[in-house]
C-alpha cells in the first residue's frame with residue numbers, strides 16, 4: 001500500500017509532498033544527463049529522517065550523509081572520530097525518512113576515516129554496510145591511491161563519489177582547513193588525480209575549497225563525472241553545502257563561501273528552495289568569493 005506522505009504518524013505529520021512528487025527517482029544516469037546538458041545538480045547534507053524528507057520535498061536532488069555529522073551532531077572537533085556504526089545509523093535514518101515521504105533523492109554516504117584506507121577489501125566491507133543502510137553511492141576522500149579502491153567498488157556495483165581539494169579527514173596532514181590547489185604544482189596534482197578517479201569509474205567528485213578557475217578546468221576535463229563544488233566557485237556541475245551552515249546555525253566559524261539561505265527563504269523548507277533556485281539559476285555561489 002502506498003503511504004500518504006502527508007498523513008499523521010506517531011511522530012507527527014510528515015512534510016507535504018513535493019510539487020514535483022511525480023518525479024522519477026533520481027538516478028545516476030539522470031545526474032550524468034543533467035551534467036551533460038549543464039543543468040546544475042543540487043546537494044545538501046542531512047543526518048536525520050525529517051530534514052532529509054524536507055530537503056527532498058524542496059527539490060534537492062542529492063542528500064549527503066556527510067561525516068560532518070561528527071561536528072554538527074556529535075560535537076566532535078573534526079570528522080576523524082566518526083565511526084562506521086554512526087554513519088550506518090544516520091544513513092538508515094535518512095533513507096527511511098526519504099522513503100516514508102515518497103521522496104526521490106539520490107542518497108550518498110561518507111565512508112568515515114579508517115574504514116577504507118587499509119585495503120580495497122576493507123573499503124568494500126564498509127561500503128556494503130552503508131549500501132545496505134540505504135546509500136545509493138559512497139564517498140571517499142583523497143586522490144592517488146584511492147583510484148584503485150574506486151575501481152574495485154565500482155566494478156562490484158557500488159557507485160562512488162570521490163572528494164579532492166580540502167579533504168577534512170586528513171585535516172592534520174593538511175595543516176588545517178586551508179584552500180588547496182593554489183600553487184601550479186598542487187593544481188596539476190589535483191587535475192591528474194581527478195582524471196585518474198574518473199578513469200577508475202568515479203561518477204561524482206566533490207571539489208572542496210579550491211580556486212574557482214581550477215574547479216572549472218577540472219569540470220571541463222571530466223565529461224563523465226559530475227563535479228560538485230563547495231567553496232570552489234560556480235563553474236562545477238553542481239553544489240553542496242552543509243545543512244546547518246546554509247541555515248545559519250553553525251556553532252563554529254562560518255566559512256566565507258557559505259550563504260545563509262534562511263535570510264532568503266524565511267523557513268527551513270523555504271531556505272532549501274531558495275538554495276535550489278540560486279544554484280539552478282547560477283546566482284549562488286559567487287566566483288568573486290572563490291578567487292582565493
Ligand code: KIV
Nearest residue numbers: 045066067068206240
Ligand atoms: O562531510 C561532509 O559534509 C562533506 C561535505 C562538506 C562535502 O563531505
